[in-house]
Amino acid sequence: MRCLICFNEIKKQGIHSLFFNAPICQSCFLKLNRNPKDIPIEKGCVHAYFPYEDQIVSLIYQLKGCKDIALAPVFFAYDAFFLKIKYRDYVLVCAPSTEESNKERGFLHVEEIFSFFNKPFCRCLIKQKDFKQSSLNKKERKEAVKDIIRCLDPPLENKKVLLLDDIVTTGSTLSRCVELLDELHPKKIEIVTLAYTMPKNGGI
Ligand SMILES: [Zn+2]
Numbered sequence: 750m751r752c753l754i755c756f757n758e759i760k761k762q763g764i765h766s767l768f769f770n771a772p773i774c775q776s777c778f779l780k781l782n783r784n785p786k787d788i789p790i791e792k793g794c795v796h797a798y799f800p801y802e803d804q805i806v807s808l809i810y811q812l813k814g815c816k817d818i819a820l821a822p823v824f825f826a827y828d829a830f831f832l833k834i835k836y837r838d839y840v841l842v843c844a845p846s847t848e849e850s851n852k853e854r855g856f857l858h859v860e861e862i863f864s865f866f867n868k869p870f871c872r873c874l875i876k877q878k879d880f881k882q883s884s885l886n887k888k889e890r891k892e893a894v895k896d897i898i899r900c901l902d903p904p905l906e907n908k909k910v911l912l913l914d915d916i917v918t919t920g921s922t923l924s925r926c927v928e929l930l931d932e933l934h935p936k937k938i939e940i941v942t943l944a945y946t947m948p949k950n951g952g953i
Contacts, residue, residue, distance in 0.1 A: 752777055753823050754808070771822035771829075780804045783827065788945050790920025791891075792927035793938065797917055797945035798828060805944055809915060813858045821861040824943050829865035832941070836911045839939070841868055844914035844926050845876040845898065862943055863913050873903040874926055882919055890921040898922065900929035910935045917942045 750759045752774035759774045769778075781804050788795040799805045808824070811817045825832065843859040851857055860870050877897045882890050912926055917940075927938055 753820055769826045771826035773823045773826045777804075777823075778826065781808075781824075786945060788917050788920070788942075790917065790924050790940075792924035792931075793940055795917045795920070795923060795940045795942050795945065797942045798825070799944045801916055801918075801944040801946045809944065812861070813854065813915075816854060816856070818856055818861055821858075821864060824862055825865055833866060836866070836909075836939070836941075839909045839911035840905060840935075841866060841870045842873060842910055842912050842926075842930065843870055844912065844922055845872075845874040847876045847879050850879065859913055859915055862915060863941075871903050871905075873901040873905075874929065875899050875901065882921060887919075887921075890919055891925075894921050894925040898925050898929065900926075900932070903933065905930065905933040905935045907934065907936050909937045910939070912938060912940045914940075914942045916944045916946065918946045 750772050751757065752759050753772050754777040755774060757774055759772060781799055782802070783799055785796065785798050788797050801809075805824075808820060812820050822829075841863065843857065843863070846854075846857070846859075863870075875898070877899065880893055880897065882893070885893060910930055912923065912930065914923060917923060923940055923942075927940070930938055
């Protein structure tokens with residue numbers, strides 16, 4: 750079996766390979782610098798797995814920008830097994846991209862990253878347009894996401910919901926998603942993202 754990142758033959762050695770769900774070699778996995786953190790955002794706390802730097806940045810670009818969909822399983826190669834158990838009775842909801850970028854890309858990258866759950870996604874969140882968050886301050890970001898993300902009306906009452914995204918940066922988008930999902934009275938909402946950036950300007 751060959752590693753999906755470096756294409757070298759994977760030698761079955763090391764205890765870690767017992768848990769691995771995807772073909773990725775130990776040295777590529779270590780380069781991803783897995784370092785799970787709980788990132789507080791305005792409306793909750795995000796369980797995130799990798800700092801958004803170096804290798805993970807280029808892999809996410811390769812997946813999203815170059816449409817290298819085969820790479821999707823490498824990110825949670827190590828955690829998929831545990832996440833599937835931990836969230837087995839949760840409804841999966843992805844933070845939305847715009848219809849336009851989904852069409853342009855041809856696939857929903859967040860769904861691909863979390864496809865290891867082997868469960869359908871509830872596509873209830875809709876993003877109406879893209880905007881640059883980085884140029885806005887905290888209050889402006891909050892106002893901006895308020896108008897552009899909306900929620901359909903799926904039956905989530907009393908359900909446990911797992912909200913998923915690729916990266917948490919300011920947390921504004923995810924907080925808005927939580928706010929909208931909360932209106933449907935779920936029993937609980939947890940948030941998982943692949944990567945996290947450390948906020949430069951005070952965050953959330
Ligand atoms: Zn490799």
